[in-house]
Amino acid sequence: MRRSLVFKGFLALDVELNSMENTAKSVEQLENECAKLQQQVTELSVKLSWYEEQFRLSQQRRFGSSSEQTHPDQLNIFNEAEVDTKPAQPEPTIEEVTYKRKKQKGHREEQLKGLPVETIDYYLSPEEQVCSCGGPLHEMSTKVRQEIKVIPAQVSVVKHVQHVYACRRCEQENITLFSLNLCL
Template structure:
């Protein structure tokens, strides 16, 4: 007897799922196409375009080394995440790179009323857990620290009209008298500038987005005062140690200082970098 093949029954739900699947594939392909187009454009620009990188117009006016002096006024690859639901011996070299950070655990569990088997109605027990790690970044925030110190006097001496001693509670001196800066804010500005390569005009914009209006000139004053008043203690000690070495390496770099007492803006200045040989 001749066998006849049965035509599979295609439902509307099946067609809708297939349509959604094709739309998702199309979106992924379009994303890949745009990525390749962007890589091609960058390659063409690198090969035939201008060799100089476009720079913010404000940044063109700022020198890498003397930005603070110009503005001052006389005032990655993600770490591997391993998820396991049972104990096992980890292979060598797979130690998580997240161990150095604090961990906040969020536990998700069923309410007691839902811990009932849908099949037989018996109670459910915890069989295992599923773990997922994610990185949370806490943005920098601005906080006002108001220093208030108490001043004390003697009531008895006041009543008897005796010389009244006034006692004031001790309070730490400000890092920059007459300024809103603190040790943390001054160190933050310096680190952003010289470690993270953030010019002062960008830091000014960053503080503005945080709701704090502070000019780049003020930030420059903080940096100069901090360098002259506090970091000089460290640099003087480093210089003393440097001069005790037998061999030094030096590098001379020319730069232009726009505002230098007794010298015109066109005068060529120099920046010298010294370092020792290998210690040991």
């Protein structure tokens, strides 16, 4: 009986030693895990505060005052040089013109009066003086366009006269087929 008791006691002692070593290891592991968790908590709290600040700023931008007002103390940051220096002379006032000049009309004819005039007439050929309805076209009016032609040491006026045609039958029946505009 003694043997078995001694043997049982040795096993019990061995189990106690093993459990104490395991306990010491588990305490170290728990302390390491606790330190890691505390570090993770501090990192997460820093992230949380950053996100809360970003959210607050976005809400301020979104729902804040819509006018572009700045805090009065912030304006002094940029005026340091102006505050330190005192102006030697007052700034000159700018005068505004309160009247409007009228454009002078009719001077072109006076300026072109003494220049030689070259006239170019544009007529429709007799084949083209037929309306789309089949009736003949007659000369209704003229359109005049003037250009200034400058040749070195010589200036002249080129007058382009475009003859406008109409059909008497279409005029009487008030038919408008198309507009023929020949500008050369």
